[in-house]
Amino acid sequence: MNEFDYIAWIRQQTALSPGVLIGPGDDCAVLAGTGQPTLVTTDMLLEGSHFRLAETTPERIGRKAMAVNISDIAAMGGTPTFAFVAVGLPRGGAGQIAMELYRGMRDVADRFGVVIAGGDTNSWTGGLAVSVTLLGTPGSHGPILRSGARPGDWLFVTGPLGGSIVGKHFDFMPRVAEARQLQDHAAIHAMIDISDGLAGDVGHLCAESGCGVELFADWIPISDVARSLADERSSLEHALHDGEDFELAFAVSPEDGRRLLALQPIVDVSLCHIGVFLAEPGMFLVGENSRKEIMPCGFIHAF
Ligand SMILES: [Mg+2]
Numbered sequence: 001m002n003e004f005d006y007i008a009w010i011r012q013q014t015a016l017s018p019g020v021l022i023g024p025g026d027d028c029a030v031l032a033g034t035g036q037p038t039l040v041t042t043d044m045l046l047e048g049s050h051f052r053l054a055e056t057t058p059e060r061i062g063r064k065a066m067a068v069n070i071s072d073i074a075a076m077g078g079t080p081t082f083a084f085v086a087v088g089l090p091r092g093g094a095g096q097i098a099m100e101l102y103r104g105m106r107d108v109a110d111r112f113g114v115v116i117a118g119g120d121t122n123s124w125t126g127g128l129a130v131s132v133t134l135l136g137t138p139g140s141h142g143p144i145l146r147s148g149a150r151p152g153d154w155l156f157v158t159g160p161l162g163g164s165i166v167g168k169h170f171d172f173m174p175r176v177a178e179a180r181q182l183q184d185h186a187a188i189h190a191m192i193d194i195s196d197g198l199a200g201d202v203g204h205l206c207a208e209s210g211c212g213v214e215l216f217a218d219w220i221p222i223s224d225v226a227r228s229l230a231d232e233r234s235s236l237e238h239a240l241h242d243g244e245d246f247e248l249a250f251a252v253s254p255e256d257g258r259r260l261l262a263l264q265p266i267v268d269v270s271l272c273h274i275g276v277f278l279a280e281p282g283m284f285l286v287g288e289n290s291r292k293e294i295m296p297c298g299f300i301h302a303f
């Protein structure tokens with residue numbers, strides 16, 4: 001198989017979509033456009049940095065490459081629409097890898113109504129690299145930014161945290177529908193998806209909003225997996241600092257927060273109030289009889 005065979009194969013898999021005037025196979029895709037602002041995000045996964053091909057399958061990698069981008073659209077409160085995929089395939093067995101990768105991407109794309117509208121394929125002497133660029137439409141109240149949290153706002157998360165390395169980092173479901181439902185019930189001031197870890201990503205909300213935050217240690221939902229991990233870190237530390245849970249962290253007014261807690265409007269999701277934004281800078285972990293400053297650190301690619 002060569003790249004043109006692969007493109008021909010992908011064209012066979014691509015159903016006509018009313019939003020795509022010209023799909024894969026020309027120099028550019030042509031999208032119908034909506035006249036609204038467009039959300040655009042890109043995320044790349046690299047063998048050796050994000051995964052080892054020997055320890056997983058190309059299908060799971062494809063699934064994750066698409067899902068992490070969908071999660072970024074969810075974090076803005078939007079609906080994902082069209083994806084563009086660039087892959088670098090390792091020489092040797094690349095045809096099989098390419099097709100399995102595509103199946104994984106298509107599986108999750110189809111669930112969220114995302115059309116793979118174009119891309120680029122190369123092979124090389126390095127490992128597998130896959131980069132997805134995803135477009136989306138904001139919700140009816142516009143894009144939800146990281147910068148809108150205000151002192152006094154309540155901080156919420158959409159689910160239990162920690163220990164995603166055991167499997168959730170591949171198998172998570174992006175919170176697109178949940179983000180949409182939240183907007184029906186509350187004015188979301190700021191939101192982010194938890195990719196780098198709760199402390200790191202809430203740190204991003206604080207930095208962009210010019211706030212500090214108090215986190216309530218006893219109210220942070222800890223996943224069963226994090227509780228079962230018996231290592232040198234406590235389950236709370238796993239919940240605070242492990243990455244790739246892809247839950248949403250968001251800020252709302254106390255009034256909206258109380259209503260969300262009373263209504264719990266999202267089926268199968270327990271919304272958790274885990275903190276409050278402050279006018280003073282810094283991140284503070286508050287226990288029954290303690291208050292200590294913690295570093296808003298999560299996973300950072302250093303180079
Ligand atoms: Mg994100």
